[in-house]
Amino acid sequence: MLTDYTIVVARRGINDEGKGKKHALHRLISEAQTEYVHLMDDDVVPPPTMPDTDADMVILPLRMESENEHPNLIERLQTAEYAAIQSLTILTAKKGHAVMCSGANLLVRRERWLESYPDLHPETASGDDMFLLESFKRRGLVIAVAESPVYEATVRPLPSLRALLRQRMRWAGKAPVYRDRDIRLCGMIVVAANLLQLLCPPVLLLKFPFEYLLIRQREKQYQRKGSSLLVVLLLELLYPFYMLVCLSGGIIARNGQKESPSF
Numbered sequence: 001m002l003t004d005y006t007i008v009v010a011r012r013g014i015n016d017e018g019k020g021k022k023h024a025l026h027r028l029i030s031e032a033q034t035e036y037v038h039l040m041d042d043d044v045v046p047p048p049t050m051p052d053t054d055a056d057m058v059i060l061p062l063r064m065e066s067e068n069e070h071p072n073l074i075e076r077l078q079t080a081e082y083a084a085i086q087s088l089t090i091l092t093a094k095k096g097h098a099v100m101c102s103g104a105n106l107l108v109r110r111e112r113w114l115e116s117y118p119d120l121h122p123e124t125a126s127g128d129d130m131f132l133l134e135s136f137k138r139r140g141l142v143i144a145v146a147e148s149p150v151y152e153a154t155v156r157p158l159p160s161l162r163a164l165l166r167q168r169m170r171w172a173g174k175a176p177v178y179r180d181r182d183i184r185l186c187g188m189i190v191v192a193a194n195l196l197q198l199l200c201p202p203v204l205l206l207k208f209p210f211e212y213l214l215i216r217q218r219e220k221q222y223q224r225k226g227s228s229l230l231v232v233l234l235l236e237l238l239y240p241f242y243m244l245v246c247l248s249g250g251i252i253a254r255n256g257q258k259e260s261p262s263f
Contacts, residue, residue, distance in 0.1 A: 057143045077235050083218045098133060
């Protein structure tokens with residue numbers, strides 16, 4: 001069990017007087033006196049402990065769970081999608097080709113984070129975690145993954161479809177900046193599979209079993225209540241349209257930021 005670490009919380013709205021979240025994180029991490037920092041968001045339920053490690057980065061598990069006793073459909077769809085994302089995150093990291101990580105629950109060697117700071121694209125509002133992953137992979141640093149539920153943090157689903165789309169558009173807007181081969185290949189496969197489903201709906205018959213098994217495998221491994229077959233099927237039916245809205249909205253928003261004059 002690791003004890004020499006500092007918790008660094010990226011609180012909502014943190015920007016160091018307009019200099020941005022990444023500048024604020026740099027200040028907080030620079031002030032830490034420990035070998036490792038545990039990066040977290042302020043709206044997550046933290047894990048009880050950290051793994052003992054000598055890696056430069058440890059990708060820690062996350063799960064999404066509603067605070068409502070009876071989650072609504074939007075929350076249930078988010079939970080199923082998040083389980084699939086987490087399965088893919090852990091699977092690719094174990095294979096040595098990590099394509100995702102989350103600053104909501106991430107253990108990083110402090111000095112390595114500071115060395116990677118110039119790679120975090122300060123001109124882009126978010127994405128410090130994914131740009132950090134790209135930097136670590138490019139530099140050949142050691143990236144590990146911890147699978148045990150004792151290292152798992154809990155995130156909450158967003159309260160509305162509007163909030164969900166805004167978040168996903170922000171994520172999608174960063175896609176053109178990524179340069180890592182694994183990340184770009186994974187993104188192209190996801191986009192191609194969903195576009196193919198739009199053009200040829202029977203493709204769903206091939207996609208659905210894979211996605212359902214991916215979600216159920218994670219939920220079973222962590223002994224969570226499983227997403228229903230109907231919810232996953234609905235997610236699969238809607239996902240191509242959802243993906244196109246997020247991609248187009250994210251790219252438009254990013255181009256708008258580039259064209260906005262600065263004073």
